[in-house]
Amino acid sequence: MKKIILLLSSALIFINVFGQITFCENFDSYTNGDPIAATSADWEIWPTPTSTDVSVTNVLSSSGSNSLYLFSGPTQGTQDVLLPFGTSAPYELGVFEFSSMFYVNQGTGAYFNFQAENIAGTTWSLDVKMDLGIMVVENTGSGLNYLTSTYPENQWFEIKVVSDLTNNMWEVFIDNQSQGTFTNIENKIASLNLYPIVGHEFYVDDVCWSYTEPTLEDLNAQVISVAPIAGLTGQNRWPSVEVRNLGLNNITSFDVEFLYNGVTLQESVSGVNLATTDIYTVNFDPLTNMITLIGGINIGTATVTNVNGLGPDDDPSDDSMNIQIEAIDPALGKLVIGEEATGTWCGWCPRGAVALNWMDHDYEGYWQGIAVHNGDPMTDADYDNGLFVVHGGSYPSGVVDRTNNIDPSAFKEDFLQRITVEPNGIITNGAELTGNTLKVNLTTNFQNSVSGSYKLACVLVEDSVTGTTNQYYQANSYSGGSAGSLVDVDGSDWANKPSQVPASQMIYRHVARGIAPSFNGGPLPNTSYNSGDSETLCFEFTLDPSWDQSKIHIVGMLLDNSGLIDNASSTSIADAINNGYNSCATTSIGVDLNGPDRINFFPNPATDNIYISNVLKTTNIKIYDIQGRLVLEKETHNKEYLNISSLAKGVYQVTFEGENYKEKRKLIKE
Incomplete structure (x- = not known):
């Protein structure tokens, strides 16, 4: 069946032929000044009260007599219009092509995006930003920049985007010249959004899109994604691969192989019944099927094989996918500290707790998180007051090795910078426990010569703090999901928890129980040390009887002349006792530990x-x-x-x- 609609000298063409849909609009069926969304059934205004329509103009055109004119000026509302891509959208398979003519005034810019869902404002699929002759193609929501190119100013030019959604391969053209290809984290498309950012002035004409349905083989399993893998050299990682049934027949079994550094891992899947387009996630066994990261950027390849026990499927071209795996070399003996300002009263502070948990999960042995509480029963006043000087009252907030105050969600970025910095000293923890009296010695073995006022601080951190009163209820601003998901390491989503999480459901980790002699540490006896020298300071704590000693870590911090944490150490009490205890002539007493007698x-x-x-x-x-x-x-x-x-x-x-x-x-x- 073939259907063609021609309106007013081919101003609008819509064709549906055997699984292919084509649409073109050159605006010549409208009168100068017509608001496009108000006069066309195909265009809409972005669904917010401040959005306004875009007018047709006869000042410039690429073909015919009319185009759309978009600009951002001080005397008008916010122009913001949508072109939905048909009733079958959003498209997730097949080939989608978009093209349009643009005229961008000299010294200004232009902008458009593709929405991934039919409800505008839910998910952005792709952003194309043009400013002063530079074009950036990106996914703003994820922060991924796909490509950067140039475009001509003060003249008409064509932008074309070809999206092979089946294989997640996108390509951008300017005047039929390819600007590059990429895979898109949001491999879905539903509508076009035209919107002039402040300072933009541009014209749009000959807007066209087409969609071609995929042709499916009888039996075809497709690797559609491999979860990103990164970390530190020597760490173990476990691949996670998504496989889609892109065939007409159901899939009941298959194998997935993962090749990295000359080693091939395999996971077998059986007992499933995947219908067409069903997706199955294969998580490699963390006990038996792991890769060990090697330094630099290397390739990992995931391949689906032996589909339904029949060997190769009917379309081998989509059976494999490569990803880049980057591993960073950590400095020898380095441990990075992340301190987070938090409190049970703080509704956004679950973000910090989740960030600390994920850092533990991803960088165990290279990272020690410390949750410094404020205004709740877990507060240690000395630590709280000291960290307050750094963050200035922002909750939640974080600091990595006492560098810059950041949001806890940015812990990873700062950690990856600090973990490569060679430490001047490596700390060894020793301890002696008599009843509730814990004696600790921190011995710094200097790797480089240093001078000035280096200091040591000793922190006790507990990982299993619970309570019964309402003071241990955790405020949760993520409740209900309006702020998005906040998924913890155990898979739980704070969006599904109540706005006040009961004490019975809370186990607080990384809780700072005390710091000695102070937040700023105690000075080492000498003002200079050579490589190979060592120095020991001693500390003494009286542990609260309610604390779980088996869940307490002794954390040592070596602070340099500027107050940054040069290096750190972290051991359980038991491991520190096994290292032995060496007494000192003087001992710093941690007197302000937070027990039941603290106000x-x-x-x-x-x-x-x-x-x-x-x-x-x-x-x-x-x-x-x-x-x-x-x-x-x-x-x-x-x-x-x-x-x-x-x-x-x-x-x-x-x-x-x-x-x-x-x-x-x-x-x-x-």
């Missing part, structure tokens, strides 16, 4: 009230502003609210004074 208040930051806990006797609380002026004073008792709504926004010092003690905390008023 706490939360939330922090706060707007109206703070809740005081762990006050055993009547206590006088005083709040001072940053000029040191007393702005609020009250006698308080345990489990009591203090109203701070009268305070201006800012940072305050809170002092608790009682019989034989005086403690200070920082408070952020929002």
Whole structure:
């Protein structure tokens, strides 16, 4: 069957022929000034209140007399229109082609994107950005830049995008000259979006698209994706391969091979019944089928074989896929520290907890995460106050080796920079445990000559902290999914958890229990050391009886002259005891460990009230502003609210004074 519709001198052509759909629009059926979405059944306005239509113009055209004119100016709304690609969209298989003529005014730019879903604003498939003669093709949402090229200004030129969706191979052309090919992380297409970014002025004409359905063989298994693999030289990794049934017959069994560094791994799959287009994920066994990373960038190849026990399938061309695997060489003896500012009151802080868990999963032995709590029962005041100076009250926030303050989601990027930096010293932990008294010695063996004021700090970190009161409920701003998914290492999604996760469901990891002698560490006795020298400092902690000693890590930090962490160490108490304990002439005592006798208040930051806990006797609380002026004073008792709504926004010092003690905390008023 063939259907052709011609409107007003072939202004619009729509053809559907035996599995192929073709559409073209040159805007010549409209009158100058017509708003395209309001006058055409094929175009729509982007579904937001601030979006406006785009007008047809007869000022310039590539063919005929009309085109679309898009610009971003101070006196108009935001032009933003969509061209849906037919009722069969989104397309995930077959070949999709798009072409259009563009005229970009000198010194300005142009922009368009493809949406991956029928509901606009859900997922961007591809972004094409043109500015000052430079064209960038990327997927903005993932941060992937696919290619960069040039385009002519002040003249008409054609952009064409050919998408082989079946094999995920995309190619971009300018005036029929290929600019490059790439695989797209969002291999799906549903509509065109035209939108002028600030400063853009451009014309669009002869917009065409076509879709050709795939021709399927009887029996065909296709490798459609291989999960990215990266890490450090010497680490083990486990491939994950997606296989799709791209044939007419059901698939009941197959093998997947993975070739890397001359070694081929194999996983066999049976007992399945995959219908046409069904996808099956093959995760290689982490105990038996692993690859060991080698330095540099190397190729890994996944291949599906022996489909239904019949050997090669009917289309071997899509049986294999190559990926690049990059492994970075870590510096010898290097351990990187990631400190995260968090609190049970902080609804976005699950992001930091998940980031720490994934870093443990991906870089065990090279990374030590530390969750520094604020305003909850797990707060260690010294550590909290010290880290506050770094992050300035942003929750969650993180810092890697005490370099730059970052969002915890960026831990990996900073880690990969720090893990390659040769340390000046390597730390060995030793310990002695008598009852609840833990004595620790940190011995630094210098690899290079250093001078100045190097310091050591000792941290206790617990990995299995639980509680029963509502103070251990974790606020969760990801609840309901409006902020997207937040998937943890165990596969759980914080979007599926309640807005207040009950204490019974929470196990807090990486919890900083104490730091000695202080956040900034204690100075080494000498101001210079040569390569081969060693130095030992000793620390003593009184452990709270409620802590799980088997889940505590002793973390040593060597801080350089600038306060950055040069290197670190991390061992269990048992392993440190096995290393032996060497006493020192002097010992730093970790006196401010967070046990049940420590005064706490939360939330922090706060707007109206703070809740005081762990006050055993009547206590006088005083709040001072940053000029040191007393702005609020009250006698308080345990489990009591203090109203701070009268305070201006800012940072305050809170002092608790009682019989034989005086403690200070920082408070952020929002």
